[in-house]
């Protein structure tokens with residue numbers, strides 16, 4: 001879930017919870033307040049009516065009182081001393097009257113009634129499971145200390161229901177408003193938070209992959225904006241650092257090449273000069289050998305620097321794969337014999353051709369075979385060329401049954417100067433740059449190179465060149 005949505009959800013939930021609890025407490029409190037208020041009023045009225053009737057126990061007074069209670073929300077009636085309804089202010093259902101009757105009877109049975117008690121007896125009742133509560137209140141009428149009847153009033157609290165509905169409506173409207181606010185909040189946060197963060201995420205991802213060209217566009221002047229600026233600055237600095245490093249590599253390898261050529265050439269002269277004694281020749285031979293090693297290293301370094309700078313052009317050609325491979329194999333024949341290693345080619349059709357930079361791809365395969373020879377004593381190396389005719393894709397794999405590479409080392413072998421066995425560098429030769437160059441060349445062709453290896457069983461490097469490389473045969 002997006003950060004902005006999370007925050008907005010939190011906001012909406014908090015606001016909703018606040019509004020709901022507030023409305024709920026408001027509802028409960030106002031309901032109590034309304035009920036108390038209504039009860040007091042009712043009891044007051046009942047006492048006043050009872051007093052008037054007690055003072056003038058004549059029909060006129062009773063009718064006058066009835067007239068005053070002719071309301072919709074009220075049932076008002078007078079029972080006689082035997083609980084038979086005498087008069088009522090409005091028509092009332094018979095079973096309701098029966099309910100009133102039972103209620104009053106219960107009070108008479110359980111309560112001490114006396115003329116000195118002025119307060120009516122009140123209760124809150126829900127009739128027939130109806131949600132609207134009713135207030136029932138009754139007061140005995142005493143004339144000359146004797147019960148003459150019971151004045152009864154039933155008031156429903158319907159009016160409060162309207163208030164409740166109003167509150168509910170209000171809550172509903174407020175909830176809608178909150179949702180809209182939440183939505184706007186999401187949009188706002190997405191703009192000020194999520195988008196810049198996503199952009200920075202993409203930028204740092206690109207930087208991690210070594211691409212420093214990504215520009216973070218931000219005009220914000222807050223913490224997020226400042227973070228974006230810092231990342232941009234970091235990226236710029238890394239870019240500058242990377243460029244100077246590449247230039248440095250390129251310059252130094254270039255400048256080392258000329259003096260090295262001299263050293264090598266004069267050492268060659270010295271070691272072959274007849275008039276020199278054996279020791280001198282031996283030492284010159286040593287210089288020559290080391291200068292040659294150094295030349296390989298410097299050449300590799302120079303080449304790698306060019307790849308890193310992106311200064312290399314491919315010269316693609318139509319190549320017959322079979323003869324291309326045998327051409328590059330010539331370089332290894334002697335070495336293979338010496339080391340007792342078999343090198344086999346597996347190709348379905350000798351007529352197959354491809355379209356790539358033949359020299360650079362030779363370099364790739366030669367590098368891989370060289371590695372295999374180095375790490376496969378008395379073994380077998382198999383080069384397999386496969387073609388996906390439909391996709392015109394070309395797969396070249398180089399497999400050996402040599403010492404293999406531990407799995408933990410596999411991700412690093414492409415790095416320059418990385419060697420699995422750090423101690424065997426000089427003995428085994430090789431600059432540690434081979435695979436770095438190989439990777440550059442394959443990727444320049446738009447392809448990929450992967451490696452699988454099992455220590456003790458061997459290694460297989462697989463190059464997949466993109467569509468169009470493996471030409472269709474007619």
Ligand SMILES: Nc1ncnc2c1ncn2[C@@H]1O[C@H](COP(=O)(O)OP(=O)(O)O)[C@@H](O)[C@H]1O
Pocket residue numbers: 371372375400402403404405413418419420421429430431432433434435436459
């Ligand atoms: N076929 C292989 N079998 C075993 N290890 C290999 C193989 N190819 C490459 N490696 C490991 O990967 C490292 C890097 O190879 P590379 O870049 O060609 O450098 P170099 O060959 O100069 O040592 C080698 O030092 C070696 O440890």
Ligand SMILES: [Mg+2]
Pocket residue numbers: 367370371430431432433434435
């Ligand atoms: Mg190598």
